[in-house]
Amino acid sequence: MSWLKKMFITLMFSLTLAAGLFIGFFGPVLFQEGNPIPLLVSILKLKTTDSNYVQFLNSEKQSMYLAANQGKNPLFEVKEFMKSKGWKFEEQMGSGLIFLKDENEAIVLTRQYSKYFVIWDVSKSVVR
Numbered sequence: 041m042s043w044l045k046k047m048f049i050t051l052m053f054s055l056t057l058a059a060g061l062f063i064g065f066f067g068p069v070l071f072q073e074g075n076p077i078p079l080l081v082s083i084l085k086l087k088t089t090d091s092n093y094v095q096f097l098n099s100e101k102q103s104m105y106l107a108a109n110q111g112k113n114p115l116f117e118v119k120e121f122m123k124s125k126g127w128k129f130e131e132q133m134g135s136g137l138i139f140l141k142d143e144n145e146a147i148v149l150t151r152q153y154s155k156y157f158v159i160w161d162v163s164k165s166v167v168r
Contacts, residue, residue, distance in 0.1 A: 079153070082095075082096040082106045083157065086108055092108070092117050093105045093117045100164065102161050102162060103162050104159060105118075105121070105159070106159055107158050107160070108156060109152070115132075115158065122137075122148065127141045127166070135149055146166040148162050148166070
C-alpha cells in the first residue's frame with residue numbers, strides 16, 4: 041500500500057471519528073428544534089450582520105425568531121419587537137410574555153436555545 045493511500049485512509053477515519061464525536065456531544069442541542077439548518081443559517085446571519093434578531097420560520101399560523109442572549113435581560117429584543125408592532129408589555133408568566141393592544145391580549149412564548157440564543161414564537165394574528 042502506498043504512503044498516499046495510507047494517509048488518505050487515516051484522514052478519512054479521523055474525519056469520520058471527529059464527526060461522530062461532534063454529533064454525539066452536540067446532537068441533542070442541534071436537533072432540539074428539529075431541522076437545525078434554518079437555525080444555523082440564522083445564527084450565521086446574527087453573527088455577520090448588525091441585526092438583533094432573525095426570523096427563521098414563517099408559517100401560516102406563526103413566526104419564529106432567534107435573538108442573541110443579551111445577558112441580564114435576554115427578553116429585551118422580544119419586548120422591543122412587540123413594542124414596534126404597537127403592543128405594550130404587561131407581564132411575564134413563566135416562559136410566556138403577555139402583551140396588550142386595544143384590549144386584545146397576545147402571548148409570546150420564549151425558550152432558551154443554548155446559553156447564547158433565545159427563540160420566540162409569535163402568532164401571525166399578533167404581527168399583522
